[in-house]
Amino acid sequence: MNRKFWLFILILITFFIAQSCLRKVDEETSLVDLELIKICKWKDIASTCVMFTFDDSNKSSINISKVLEKYNFKSTFFVIASDLYTKDLKEMIANGHEIGNHTYSHINLKTADSSKVDFEIRMGKETIENALKIKCVSFAEPGGQKTPMSTRAVFRYHLFDRNYSEFQGAKRNFISYSDFTNVEPLMKSLRNAINEGSILVIEGHGMDGDGYMPMSKVFFIQTLDSLKKYTNNEQVWLTTVKEGSQYENLYHEISLEKKQLNNTLTFTFKGYNKEKYKDLLVSPISIEIPNILSEKLSCLTDSIQITKLTDKFVFTLDLKRNTNIVMKIN
Template sequence: MGNKWKHIVAITAIAGISWLLVQNPYTNEYLFELKGDSATVLKQKDSLLEEIESKAAEYEAPPQDARIDPVWKSVPGYNGLKVNITASYHVMKKDGVFDEKKLIYSQVAPKKHLQDLKAEPIYRAHPDKPVVSFLINVAWGNEYLQDMLAVLKKNQVKATFFLEGKWTKNNPELAKMIQEGGHEIGNHSYSHPNMKTISSAASKEEMQKTNEIIEAVTNKKCRWFAPPSGSFRDETVSIASSLKMGTIMWSVDTIDWQKPSPEILIQRVMSKVHPGAFILMHPTESSARSLDTLIKQIKKKNLHLVTVTEALSEKRMMH
């Protein structure tokens, strides 16, 4: 038989086998099952996608603009949350089941920011942000400072230290130790005057001189100013703003200069602590002995201990 006839016979045989397979009822059933499985998977995917789309709004939050509050003065903005439906679907599609823990979010920035507001003092972070900041004002108390730094390091907590200029000039090694511990450094004036009563020129000199000394010692620029004893007038805040510093106050006071027992200090703070709290303290024996317990108790409230800059950022804390 020639090659031509062999080729024709082979084609005929293949066609016949193919016809038999297609006509075979078991083959039809198998193809139907494949088609059915594919349709089921597609349907599952579509229903999951629809469920994510329908439930997304329950988990979203609008951004909140920075604002001036009649009591709390400058209140920072806070990012909103929007569910990334496509990303959430891809994470959940393997199991084919909706799981709120697997939702993927995008943060949405507010339209008005802290820097858009008129210069006003800041007493706390946004009340919805689960953060707390220690404000440690340093103009004396060297004997307790290193103990506090050791406790902060042990607990992996960063604080914001407001340094007096004269103290920094006289204690450059301690100032460097604070900076090398990863803590934030702010301006606490040069000589601890009453900023409410001194002249505008003197106020500016107090801040400017301190900024220069702190930058020379730590190589860090100050973003925040804490008036000594919390005393200031509107012009003080404006002068700080002209030097690119926000004015920081507090919402919880340890009153540690009165030398309370650790038990009294801890009770005083924990009875008033709140999301966004700024806790004022100094390097005193009372605060040094209370610090470890304060940190542990604040963390038990699911509040994150962060610097002032971190607390005032619009970024949401995502668990």
């Protein structure tokens, strides 16, 4: 009897030791897996963000916008506030394009005094907002001319500048339709942006004889056909300045707190400044989760876009609605 008793005790001890070891292995594995969960550099795990922008108040802007819409592309049009084609611009806004500030009268901000700079930037924004009934959050300097003083004025009245980020080290690449006559230079710039994970800004003015060094509609369509191949395989996120720049900001501003309790994962986004982005309708952010966590994940949080890729899940949410994601590992 004593022998059976001690044998039973030995089996019990062995069982509890084994369970303890398994729990320890699981905890260590979970820790490693959680470290692999991260915020995507670009929305929906795209490799780069491409932003089309067109400067000045050109009559051909409406035609440019219609060509873009056939590809389901959006652009930002930086307009001179003293010369607005209000009806056309309202139609463009309704179709998803952004209208940005290009100063009130297209002055050189590098040579103007501080009061003139402030007036041009402030009055440009106010005029656009009053005429179009929108919040104007993006700015582009005429000719790219700027000073530290004008930069301060830009960010005093706007959230974003087309030509640079408020964060050091956030690289932007630029190519203008006035700089190339065939598609290859654009494709080279795009491949570089994909490799770097940086923003590519494609700049233009007018089309078919309208505006500064205008492109032809035929060539414009050729470039869009080439870009469409990259957007179809989700390598490229093509969007407006305000959407791309906001995501760039959020990537630098927020952090992701990750916790696991048994088979429940909780992710909390820290540092989101709701007041800063109050003039924007949405604040999307994406995270990637490797499949090795589980063969199947169930999201318990509403309004989350879930994309299943070969080796990972991508979760995209609007921080204005949720700063937490709760998931269950099945």
